[in-house]
Amino acid sequence: xxxxxxxxxxxxxxxxxxxxxxxxxxxxxxxxxxxxxxxxxxxxxxxxxxxxxxxxxxxxxxxxxxxxxxxxxxxxxxxxxxxxxxxxxxxxxxxxxxxxxxxxxxxxxxxxxxxxxxxxxxxxxxxxxxxxxxxxxxxxxxxxxxxxxxxxxxxxxxxxxxxxxxxxxxxxxxxxxxxxxxxxxxxxxxxxxxxxxxxxxxxxxxxxxxxxxxxxxxxxxxxxxxxxxxxxxxxxxxxxx
Amino acid sequence: xxxxxxxxxxxxxxxxxxxxxxxxxxxxxxxxxxxxxxxxxxxxxxxxxxxxxxxxxxxxxxxxxxxxxxxxxxxxxxxxxxxxxxxxxxxxxxxxxxxxxxx
Numbered sequence: 621x622x623x624x625x626x627x628x629x630x631x632x633x634x635x636x637x638x639x640x641x642x643x644x645x646x647x648x649x650x651x652x653x654x655x656x657x658x659x660x661x662x663x664x665x666x667x668x669x670x671x672x673x674x675x676x677x678x679x680x681x682x683x684x685x686x687x688x689x690x691x692x693x694x695x696x697x698x699x700x701x702x703x704x705x706x707x708x709x710x711x712x713x714x715x716x717x718x719x720x721x722x723x724x725x726x727x728x729x730x731x732x733x734x735x736x737x738x739x740x741x742x743x744x745x746x747x748x749x750x751x752x753x754x755x756x757x758x759x760x761x762x763x764x765x766x767x768x769x770x771x772x773x774x775x776x777x778x779x780x781x782x783x784x785x786x787x788x789x790x791x792x793x794x795x796x797x798x799x800x801x802x803x804x805x806x807x808x809x810x811x812x813x814x815x816x817x818x819x820x821x822x823x824x825x826x827x828x829x830x831x832x833x834x835x836x837x838x839x840x841x842x843x844x845x846x847x848x849x850x851x852x853x854x855x856x857x858x859x860x861x
Numbered sequence: 862x863x864x865x866x867x868x869x870x871x872x873x874x875x876x877x878x879x880x881x882x883x884x885x886x887x888x889x890x891x892x893x894x895x896x897x898x899x900x901x902x903x904x905x906x907x908x909x910x911x912x913x914x915x916x917x918x919x920x921x922x923x924x925x926x927x928x929x930x931x932x933x934x935x936x937x938x939x940x941x942x943x944x945x946x947x948x949x950x951x952x953x954x955x956x957x958x959x960x961x962x963x964x
Binding site for chain 2: 632634635638639655656657660663664667668669670673677681687688690691692694695698699700701702703704705706707708709710711712714715717720721723724725727729732733734736737775776777779780781782783784786787788789790791792793794795796798802803806807808809810811813814815818819825828829832833834836837838840841844845
């Protein structure tokens with residue numbers, strides 16, 4: 621059977637595009653109030669394409685922080701993508717390196733989550749391309765629109781739309797939770813650790829997400845490997861008897 | 862902004878791209894030890910947990926109830942099989958009503 625391709629990817633990407641809409645609009649508006657021109661604003665969305673890092677850079681620019689430190693901070697915030705793309709590599713169909721180098725540019729928290737929770741088996745490059753194209757278009761275009769017209773939506777709608785990306789994460793996670801205790805454990809462990817880092821203020825957001833994700837993935841894997849070993853031993857004993 | 866802005870942008874673009882591209886290109890065709898690939902396969906579900914919580918509670922930083930209602934609505938709609946788009950739009954609709962009433 622032919623696995624899902626470009627059309628299915630575009631359809632999945634539409635959800636992200638909707639979620640990016642209010643975030644990009646607000647980014648454009650904030651960039652304008654920070655003193656960035658339209659070109660500078662759109663260029664950042666075009667070349668960086670990383671929501672959290674872009675927002676933080678605006679507040680650092682406004683605070684007249686050394687640009688070198690802004691770049692360093694961007695790296696720290698985005699280092700978690702290292703973990704995501706290493707994981708994604710296990711999920712993607714093998715393909716030419718240059719193609720992977722191209723779509724690697726479009727891996728964000730959101731595109732990663734959508735692509736890597738897509739059904740069983742390997743994901744086609746064309747599917748990933750579809751998800752990324754719409755997400756990227758939405759991000760870049762609405763950054764520009766936000767700069768030009770401001771966040772010109774009714775306030776109550778703007779507020780309501782701020783939930784979009786989180787609702788999407790929930791919708792990606794919940795169906796996988798059904799009847800799969802390993803996935804429940806993975807999500808709960810990471811969420812609990814991230815909550816701990818957040819409320820104690822021990823780690824900044826970027827690090828907190830990365831550390832809790834990695835720790836949860838390792839701990840649960842070790843737990844299940846040990847359980848697997850115990851089960852195997854029990855089976856061997858039975859066969860021996 | 863001056864020319865420093867464009868140099869900063871170049872730096873930001875490079876340090877954002879590298880963590881995305883290095884694993885995808887360098888690991889292509891490589892067979893990882895089972896333990897490592899097991900951990901990597903766990904990442905999507907762990908990262909979703911961390912991306913959702915606790916940030917969803919602070920979607921509107923000064924209104925905790927907004928986040929709680931949003932979290933509960935999204936979880937319920939998704940659990941009942943609303944799909945990704947249905948969950949996103951449904952949650953937005955519920956919070957739009959809440960924001961109208963509360964605001």
